[in-house]
Amino acid sequence: MADMIDLAAPEDSVRSPAAQVRRLPRSVEWASACAERAPRVRGPFPGPRSLALRARCLAGEFGSYPWVDRVPVAFETGQGVTLTDADDNVYIDLTHGHLGAALGHANPEVIEAVHRQLGRLSHVRNQPSGIRAELQETLAGITPGDLNLMAFYSSGTEAAEGAMRVARAVTGGHEFVSFYGDYHGRTTGAIGTSIGSRMTGPRPGGFISVPNAYCHRCEFGLQPSSCGLHCLDFAERAIHMNSHGALAGIVAEPITNASGARVFPDGYLRGLRDIADRTGALLIFDEHATGLGRTGRMWGGDHEGVVPDVIYFGKYLGNGYPVTVVATREAYREVLAPERQGSTHGGQPLACAAALASVQILLRDNLAEHARLTGDKCLAYMQGVAGRHAIVGIGQGRGLQLGYEFVDPKTGVPSSEVVDAVYKAAMARGIVTSPVGPTLRVSPMMVTSEAVALKALRILEEAIAEVGSRLA
Ligand SMILES: Cc1ncc(COP(=O)(O)O)c(C=O)c1O
Incomplete structure (x- = not known):
C-alpha cells in the first residue's frame, strides 16, 4: 500500500x-x-x-x-x-481487547508458532525445554539492566503478586507503597496497590497509596514549573509516617494505563529510584501495559534511564495467548530459590511459543x-x-x-x-x-x-x- x-x-x-x-x-x-x-x-x-x-x-x-x-x-x-x-x-x-493483541489479530506468524508447538507438546509443568530456554535468553537480551532472572505466569495480577513476593523475600518486609490512579490487578496484593472499587473492599494493612506526579491534575494544586516534584517529598514523608520499618516495595506504573495514559515529568521515575534506595525498598515497575516497546522505548523506565529492581509485563507478550513475566536481579537468585513459580499455565510450552514468536517479531521489525x-x-x-x-x-x-x-x-x-x-x-x-x-x-x-x-x-x-x- x-x-x-x-x-x-x-x-x-x-x-x-x-x-x-x-x-x-x-x-x-x-x-x-x-x-x-x-x-x-x-x-x-x-x-x-x-x-x-x-x-x-x-x-x-x-x-x-x-x-x-x-x-x-x-x-x-x-x-x-x-x-x-x-x-x-x-x-x-484502538484497544485490541485489553492491549493484548498488539501484533494484530490472527497474526499468521504467531498462529504458525503456536500451531507448530501444539503439534509437538501442549503442556508440561516447568520442565526445561528448548523453547523455554530460548524465550528466557531472548527476553534477557531486552530486559533492563541485570533483570535477567525470570518467572512465568499467565496474567498481570499473578505477576504483580509474584513481584511482591520477590520484594518480601529480598527485604524481609511486607509493606508496599503505590500510587493514586495506578492499577495492578484483582488478587489481594494487587488490590492493595491499586485503585479500588466497591467490589475490591478495604485495602489490606501494610499498603499505603500516595499521589504521583500527574501534573495535569496535581493533587496538591501545584505547578510543575515551581513544585520541585513535591509529590516525591510527600511520598517519602508518607512512608516515614506510615511504615513500621517493614517496607518491601514501591510499586508504580511508569506511565499509568488504568487512568488513561498519564505521563509523568522528567525526574519523577528517577526520584522513585532514589526513594527506594534511601528506604531500602525494592522499586517495582508494572510494565504490563507500557513494556515491550509500546511507549516508544522498550520499557517505560527507559525514558528516564531508570532500572528498577523488579519488572513485570506481558499484556501482549503472547499476542492474545496469556503469558506474563516477572524479571528481577541476578543477585537475588539465592534468596528466591524457595519461590516455586507455581502457576499451572505459567511458561508452559504453548505460552513460550506464542511469546517467543511475538518477541521475535517485535525485534525484527523494530x-x-x-x-x-x-x-x-x-x-x-x-x-x-x-x-x-x-x-x-x-x-x-x-x-x-x-x-x-x-x-x-x-x-x-x-x-x-x-x-x-x-x-x-x-x-x-x-x-x-x-x-x-x-x-x-x-x-x-x-x-x-x-x-x-x-x-x-x-x-x-x-x-x-x-x-x-x-x-x-
Ligand atoms: C498496568 C496493569 N497492570 C496490571 C494489570 C492486571 O492485569 P491482568 O488483567 O492481566 O491480571 C492491568 C490490567 O489491565 C494493567 O493495566
Missing part, C-alpha cells in the same frame, strides 16, 4: 530521496493493509446478531464489563488492526521505534483535537499508549458521562477504544501504520465533534 512512513534516517546518511522513505515493517504492512476498507458500519447499531449473542451470554454471567454493557457488540473475527462483528460491521481496533515515530504523530494530532474541542481536557500519552480526558464543557470538570457518549459515537463509526472513568484510552496496536492510526483518530474526532455539539 502507499502507506509509507519516513523512518527518518539521520540527515548526513541520506543519499537519495528513495533512501528517505523505507518500507513499513513487515508486520505493520500486513496488519494495516487489513484496514483498507475499514471502518464500515451499516444498519441498526449494535446489530441484531450482536444483541442476540449478548442476551445469551448475559443469561449465564455475572459482573459484565462496563464498556461491553455500554455497547454490546459481539466481535467474531479479527484480522490485523481490524475487528468484524456478528452483523458484518468492520472496525479499526516496533518500539515504529511506536515512537507513529506515536509522536498521533500525540500531535490529539493535542490539536484538545485545542479544537471544549469537551477534551487533554490528549496525552507516549508512543502508542495514548488517551483523552473528557470534561463537562460548562464546568471543565472531568466527566465519565462525556466519555460514555464519545465512546458510543466512536463505536457507531467503527472505531474501538476503551473508556475508563473520565478518560478514553486510545491504543493503536504496535503494528498500526501512521496512515491508519491517523485515519482512526480523524474519525474519532468526528465522534468528539458530534458529542461536543450536543453539549454546547
Whole structure:
C-alpha cells in the first residue's frame, strides 16, 4: 500500500530521496493493509446478531464489563488492526481487547508458532525445554539492566503478586507503597496497590497509596514549573509516617494505563529510584501495559534511564495467548530459590511459543521505534483535537499508549458521562477504544501504520465533534 512512513534516517546518511522513505515493517504492512476498507458500519447499531449473542451470554454471567454493557457488540473475527462483528460491521481496533493483541489479530506468524508447538507438546509443568530456554535468553537480551532472572505466569495480577513476593523475600518486609490512579490487578496484593472499587473492599494493612506526579491534575494544586516534584517529598514523608520499618516495595506504573495514559515529568521515575534506595525498598515497575516497546522505548523506565529492581509485563507478550513475566536481579537468585513459580499455565510450552514468536517479531521489525515515530504523530494530532474541542481536557500519552480526558464543557470538570457518549459515537463509526472513568484510552496496536492510526483518530474526532455539539 502507499502507506509509507519516513523512518527518518539521520540527515548526513541520506543519499537519495528513495533512501528517505523505507518500507513499513513487515508486520505493520500486513496488519494495516487489513484496514483498507475499514471502518464500515451499516444498519441498526449494535446489530441484531450482536444483541442476540449478548442476551445469551448475559443469561449465564455475572459482573459484565462496563464498556461491553455500554455497547454490546459481539466481535467474531479479527484480522490485523481490524475487528468484524456478528452483523458484518468492520472496525479499526484502538484497544485490541485489553492491549493484548498488539501484533494484530490472527497474526499468521504467531498462529504458525503456536500451531507448530501444539503439534509437538501442549503442556508440561516447568520442565526445561528448548523453547523455554530460548524465550528466557531472548527476553534477557531486552530486559533492563541485570533483570535477567525470570518467572512465568499467565496474567498481570499473578505477576504483580509474584513481584511482591520477590520484594518480601529480598527485604524481609511486607509493606508496599503505590500510587493514586495506578492499577495492578484483582488478587489481594494487587488490590492493595491499586485503585479500588466497591467490589475490591478495604485495602489490606501494610499498603499505603500516595499521589504521583500527574501534573495535569496535581493533587496538591501545584505547578510543575515551581513544585520541585513535591509529590516525591510527600511520598517519602508518607512512608516515614506510615511504615513500621517493614517496607518491601514501591510499586508504580511508569506511565499509568488504568487512568488513561498519564505521563509523568522528567525526574519523577528517577526520584522513585532514589526513594527506594534511601528506604531500602525494592522499586517495582508494572510494565504490563507500557513494556515491550509500546511507549516508544522498550520499557517505560527507559525514558528516564531508570532500572528498577523488579519488572513485570506481558499484556501482549503472547499476542492474545496469556503469558506474563516477572524479571528481577541476578543477585537475588539465592534468596528466591524457595519461590516455586507455581502457576499451572505459567511458561508452559504453548505460552513460550506464542511469546517467543511475538518477541521475535517485535525485534525484527523494530516496533518500539515504529511506536515512537507513529506515536509522536498521533500525540500531535490529539493535542490539536484538545485545542479544537471544549469537551477534551487533554490528549496525552507516549508512543502508542495514548488517551483523552473528557470534561463537562460548562464546568471543565472531568466527566465519565462525556466519555460514555464519545465512546458510543466512536463505536457507531467503527472505531474501538476503551473508556475508563473520565478518560478514553486510545491504543493503536504496535503494528498500526501512521496512515491508519491517523485515519482512526480523524474519525474519532468526528465522534468528539458530534458529542461536543450536543453539549454546547
Ligand atoms: C498496568 C496493569 N497492570 C496490571 C494489570 C492486571 O492485569 P491482568 O488483567 O492481566 O491480571 C492491568 C490490567 O489491565 C494493567 O493495566
